[in-house]
Amino acid sequence: MLSLVFAFVASPVGIVLGHLAKRQIRQTGEQGSGLATAGLVLSYVFTGLAVLFFEIFAVLIANADRAATTN
DSSP states (O other): HHHHHHHHHHHHHHHHHHHHHHHHHHHHHOOOHHHHHHHHHHHHHHHHHHHHHHHHHHHHHHHHHHHHHHO
């Protein structure tokens, strides 16, 4: 369940917790595999979106810097 919560708060932490939960569920046969999987999927999606956002932001900053020096 923590993986699902951390997917929205700190997605890299959600990835780690999701993998730990999946391993524990596999070893002990507990329930909660669906929540762990949902947490993993959302964590990976949000991490990917964050990386994409920062890459776009870096490109925009670099282009703005170039445009300011040419004028």
